[in-house]
């Protein structure tokens with residue numbers, strides 16, 4: 001079904017009609033929309049009714065009056081009968097309901113880093129200067145704490161809870177075997193390997209149309225060094241996991257390039273190609289999109305995973321408003337690019353993918369201010385990108401931009417863009433990170449001010465990291481309303497609505513990250529008292 005612009009606006013005016021279309025995936029085909037029903041927001045008449053909270057430096061997960069939360073899984077909780085345990089520093093969440101159910105399903109959760117809090121997991125003091133004295137056993141424990149978890153969850157007596165004995169409970173971690181797919185698999189650029197071990201630094205991710213999870217390896221170099229791993233080319237990819245098949249071998253899709261992957265926002269183009277928008281979260285790095293060669297075919301189910309093996313990777317040039325192809329064969333610039341010693345920089349598509357940021361730079365992609373999460377607006381198909389900040393050129397508070405693809409075609413090669421909202425005193429937030437839309441098109445956003453900046457100098461006014469709701473239409477379009485405030489040292493991550501949008505899953509990552517003295521951690525979330533801080537995932541409800 002195709003709508004003309006005037007028909008579309010009419011549907012928008014009807015509200016529920018538009019939401020029904022969005023829910024059915026007829027509009028813009030974002031995979032998240034299939035699970036986006038009229039929300040807690042929409043039920044209250046377009047925008048969630050809450051009294052915005054003030055910034056806070058308290059050690060609590062603070063929500064507006066009338067809202068509550070419970071913890072679902074915390075670091076170290078058992079997730080299956082084999083005794084596997086939930087990993088550290090929770091990030092991306094993705095809920096996949098069981099067929100025909102809305103109150104039970106599988107929750108995927110990313111485990112990003114250990115960082116300075118390794119002491120609480122491993123007993124190893126990473127603050128201590130000097131050589132890396134981690135034992136093999138400590139390194140194993142380190143790698144096991146990262147990656148992701150599949151947990152089985154259901155709603156009991158009004159609360160989402162984990163089933164610790166579920167057959168679906170599964171850990172994917174820093175020691176798990178992976179199969180490489182795509183042009184770099186088996187190539188000299190990855191040491192001729194088709195099989196590699198481990199995933200870590202899993203930041204955000206995405207959901208496919210065939211109910212698998214994409215999880216993004218971001219700052220892998222923060223892990224390779226402490227864990228004495230020598231071949232970095234095996235990390236920095238987008239992985240795919242089928243949470244419903246606990247025997248499946250997870251894969252790393254090299255066609256999507258290798259960089260500090262933040263997220264993977266999936267959408268179908270007007271001609272049915274799978275398009276994946278991705279950010280490279282590093283200073284002066286780029287925004288990418290991948291367009292599959294073939295079209296999505298719902299009858300193939302998990303067979304559609306092949307769409308992530310063959311396609312074209314593009315990087316954004318914002319000066320010209322164009323997507324630049326990173327295809328080796330058709331690019332003279334890439335084929336002729338030389339290193340300082342006169343050798344060819346790239347010998348194959350595999351080299352281009354493994355050294356993606358270099359290739360994008362060579363082709364004139366625009367350096368950005370740390371591209372974090374990217375999400376597709378469920379009602380108009382525009383592409384929202386959080387740019388966290390970039391102190392290299394004085395952008396301390398970041399901004400959210402909106403990309404408008406020409407003719408609304410996500411597979412197209414031209415675009416326009418605007419700054420949707422900038423961080424700072426007036427907007428009341430700094431360092432936007434993960435994004436999520438509710439069914440009414442309100443943008444939910446979390447912030448990630450770093451531990452060294454929190455509650456200091458120009459960042460003091462923002463308090464701890466928070467959750468904000470930003471309408472994208474109407475008189476309050478672009479105004480940020482604070483909905484949540486995190487415990488001390490934490491960031492809130494992985495916003496994901498339940499199918500009926502009555503609840504919101506969210507992770508509390510690295511509470512107490514600002515700790516200097518392990519005997520006196522700066523946070524005691526969630527248990528309070530003298531307890532050590534624990535990362536984990538919570539569900540938020542209207543009381």
Ligand code: FEO
Nearest residue numbers: 203218262281372
């Ligand atoms: Fe892991 Fe880009 O935040």
Ligand code: CA
Nearest residue numbers: 203372433434
């Ligand atoms: Ca992030």
Ligand code: CA
Nearest residue numbers: 372388433448
């Ligand atoms: Ca971040």
